[in-house]
Amino acid sequence: MERTKDCMESYEARIHGGFPGGKPDVNDPRVLAWLIRRSGLEMTHLSRGSHIASVLSVAEIIAVLYTSVLKVDPKDPKMPDRDRLILSKGHAGSAVYTALAETGFFPVEQLKTHYANGSYLSGHVSHKGVPGVEVSTGALGHGLGIGVGMAMGAKMDRASWRTYVVLGDGECDEGSVWESALQAAQYGLDRLIAVVDYNHMQSLTTVEKTLKLEPFEQKWRDFGWNAESVDGHDTEALKAAFDRAKDNAGSGKPYVILAHTVKGKGVSFMENNILWHYRTPQGEEYEAALKELEALRP
Amino acid sequence: MRDAFVRVLTEEMERNDRIVLITGDLGFGVLRPLWECFPERMVNAGIAEQGMVSMAAGLAATGRTVIVYSIGNFPTLRPLEQIRNDCAYHNADVKIVCVGGGFVYGSLGMSHHATEDMSVMRAIPEITCFTPGDPAETEAVTRAMLQMPGTCYLRLGRGNEPKVHPSAVKNWVFPKALALREGTDIALLSAGGILTQAMDAAQRLETKGISAKVVSFPCLKPLDEETVRELLASFRGLVTVEENTVTGGFGSAVCEIAAEEGSGCRVRRVGLRDCFATVVGDQQYLRQVYKMDGAAIAAEAEALYAARRVESEE
Numbered sequence: 001m002e003r004t005k006d007c008m009e010s011y012e013a014r015i016h017g018g019f020p021g022g023k024p025d026v027n028d029p030r031v032l033a034w035l036i037r038r039s040g041l042e043m044t045h046l047s048r049g050s051h052i053a054s055v056l057s058v059a060e061i062i063a064v065l066y067t068s069v070l071k072v073d074p075k076d077p078k079m080p081d082r083d084r085l086i087l088s089k090g091h092a093g094s095a096v097y098t099a100l101a102e103t104g105f106f107p108v109e110q111l112k113t114h115y116a117n118g119s120y121l122s123g124h125v126s127h128k129g130v131p132g133v134e135v136s137t138g139a140l141g142h143g144l145g146i147g148v149g150m151a152m153g154a155k156m157d158r159a160s161w162r163t164y165v166v167l168g169d170g171e172c173d174e175g176s177v178w179e180s181a182l183q184a185a186q187y188g189l190d191r192l193i194a195v196v197d198y199n200h201m202q203s204l205t206t207v208e209k210t211l212k213l214e215p216f217e218q219k220w221r222d223f224g225w226n227a228e229s230v231d232g233h234d235t236e237a238l239k240a241a242f243d244r245a246k247d248n249a250g251s252g253k254p255y256v257i258l259a260h261t262v263k264g265k266g267v268s269f270m271e272n273n274i275l276w277h278y279r280t281p282q283g284e285e286y287e288a289a290l291k292e293l294e295a296l297r298p
Numbered sequence: 299m300r301d302a303f304v305r306v307l308t309e310e311m312e313r314n315d316r317i318v319l320i321t322g323d324l325g326f327g328v329l330r331p332l333w334e335c336f337p338e339r340m341v342n343a344g345i346a347e348q349g350m351v352s353m354a355a356g357l358a359a360t361g362r363t364v365i366v367y368s369i370g371n372f373p374t375l376r377p378l379e380q381i382r383n384d385c386a387y388h389n390a391d392v393k394i395v396c397v398g399g400g401f402v403y404g405s406l407g408m409s410h411h412a413t414e415d416m417s418v419m420r421a422i423p424e425i426t427c428f429t430p431g432d433p434a435e436t437e438a439v440t441r442a443m444l445q446m447p448g449t450c451y452l453r454l455g456r457g458n459e460p461k462v463h464p465s466a467v468k469n470w471v472f473p474k475a476l477a478l479r480e481g482t483d484i485a486l487l488s489a490g491g492i493l494t495q496a497m498d499a500a501q502r503l504e505t506k507g508i509s510a511k512v513v514s515f516p517c518l519k520p521l522d523e524e525t526v527r528e529l530l531a532s533f534r535g536l537v538t539v540e541e542n543t544v545t546g547g548f549g550s551a552v553c554e555i556a557a558e559e560g561s562g563c564r565v566r567r568v569g570l571r572d573c574f575a576t577v578v579g580d581q582q583y584l585r586q587v588y589k590m591d592g593a594a595i596a597a598e599a600e601a602l603y604a605a606r607r608v609e610s611e612e
Contacts, residue, residue, distance in 0.1 A: 084359075127388070134359070135359075135384075135388065136383070136387060136388065137383075138383075139379055139383055141348070142352050142379075142380060142383060142384055143352075144352075145348065145349045145350075145351070145352020145353050145355075145356065145380070145384070146352045146353075146355050146356040146359070146384055147356060148349065148352070148353045148356060149352065149353040149354060149355055149356020149357035149358070149359065149360075149364075150356040150357070150359055150360060151356075152341070152353065152356070152357055153356065153357045153359070153360025153361070153362060154360060156318075156338070156339075156360075157360065163356075175348070176348035176349055176352070176380075179344075179346035179348055179349030179350075180346075180349040180352065180353070182344065182346065182349075183343055183344065183346065183349050183350075183353060186344070187341075
């Protein structure tokens, strides 16, 4: 009976259960970041999916964007003057799906269909059938270029909305990222804001041992961008950085925030452990991760 | 074809201020009238085709029709994944325009021979592919393309091609094939700028007493299957002609229909046979070497016609 009851429990109740009245304050970036982690664990567990460590890494970046930065409306996802967000590191798609569901773009219950046959929530973020997602990604090195086009279109229209692109650090191995970086600078797209989830790890090993990016901030500056580095898990610091990025409009240069993060952040045995780029949390590992996340509940 | 395209585009850009052109740092003289008339709607993306095509998809997402202009393989093979993921999957209103399909830039060498683009672009879902055969067809398909939503590919030849159609193609119905010459013994089906060679072949066949029909297919995808079926039913032999590999391109598309129809008609394909052009030469020279000029097409058609006659006598 107990098992049956457990299975009958809704996904939402499972995730929200520990909050007062079962209602988390999703306007608080620390709460939304926690929900992104918690749902990320649940979604990759249920689907036997990958990339949990990337989701844990990008949690605060996405949470701050949806709580404090983006001008978007869940009741009108296609609002013409909305800000555009592109998750260029599409493999962290479950972070965006969670943020969208928790802020009312679609029911939280739908998150349990991540990776499922017949659902819309593919492993890499998809716009088809998912309100609030602008662009489908997954192949790396595409998002910044699409963002350049959007920001250019906004500039031609003299519109005030901004374009945000979240990149991975490993993704910056792609030559196309740097083509787009040059193009953004050339066309003075100062309402284009890129954020790099700089967790210093990629698929097989560290960034340092793969293709070195340092001096990374200087590289962006050399490509004609304004750049700053920030602690990518400090929601207040991120918020302040986004404020500076917004104030950058008028400078004639695009803006990049290098958000220093820890891959696998929040689950001790996943942190900086390359295994968890692909490994799926199951059995005792799932239970242990759950316990650690519960201890972090804000 | 290039000039016809620029002329029509200029007219359409005058009418529609949501059309933007992005060039990959090419078209110096050709695009000049556009730069002069619409400087605020012309973007030079630099020699950075992947960024260029992603940029086009993003610009299209702001409610624009975006023309991506480059030459040879640069707007197709180089940014292929951007075309597939960013444009086609998002039904982005992006029109990719290649100047120099086939051996137009023959003497420049292999890098500049666009000889697989038709096959590759045809394979990608939700892209409409245009292969006009002369300036008149270019004008008709360019107008049609600029009216339709979604991602399109327009494969052009060069400037100053001879006219094949005696006058403008009026009221062209997408995606219909266009008959240029009637005939009863065999049919030559052509896609793209090699149409002149198909016409030349028909002329040569006539001197040998073989009556050849010539049909141009200015739209490769969707293909005018109805016309292909009619030709399969009316002729005992068809020869397809394309300045492209015979693998996966126009000839393949016709053969797919022929095989599915199970008709008694035989199809032979003229085009590059799984090889690169390695000798140096201009367009016509390479067509001759790689057996896709008028003489070679005529020889292929004659052989097929003869074979079919022997078969019918047996």
